[in-house]
Amino acid sequence: MFKQKKFTLDMGISTQTFLQLLEEQNKLEYSLNSGRLRFSFADKSVLLVLGEEGVRSFGAARLPTLPMHFDFLDLTDLEQASFMKLFLLKFQRGGG
Numbered sequence: 206m207f208k209q210k211k212f213t214l215d216m217g218i219s220t221q222t223f224l225q226l227l228e229e230q231n232k233l234e235y236s237l238n239s240g241r242l243r244f245s246f247a248d249k250s251v252l253l254v255l256g257e258e259g260v261r262s263f264g265a266a267r268l269p270t271l272p273m274h275f276d277f278l279d280l281t282d283l284e285q286a287s288f289m290k291l292f293l294l295k296f297q298r299g300g301g
Contacts, residue, residue, distance in 0.1 A: 207289045210277045213256070216296065219269035220258045223296060230295045247284045252276035 207214075216223070227235065227242075234245040244251040256272030277285045 207275075207285065208282065210280075210285070211275065213272050213274050216271050216273055217261070217268055218271050218296065220255060220271055222269075223255070223271060226296055232291055232295065244288070246288045247280065249279040249284065251280065251288055 218226075224237075227233075227237075236243050240255040242253040242255070244253065252275070254274040254276075256274060259270045259272075261268045261270050277288070280288065
């Protein structure tokens with residue numbers, strides 16, 4: 206899962222909710238500048254660029270979507286997997 210060093214993940218979350226959860230969490234150290242986040246993880250950097258928020262419709266239901274562009278060039282495969290496990294634990298919502 207997530208083996209590429211650069212990829213985009215469409216998350217079912219609004220920008221506002223994501224940024225609120227980001228502020229509330231205490232596991233991932235980060236800096237934010239104009240929709241670009243730089244996480245410090247394993248003494249290395251992970252870059253995350255937030256895309257433009259959209260909406261996915263299912264009948265009458267309208268759900269937010271937020272593309273997130275990840276760059277893991279500095280991390281080993283194991284570090285990347287550890288980061289994504291923690292990231293998804295903190296930010297993934299819903300599910301089936």
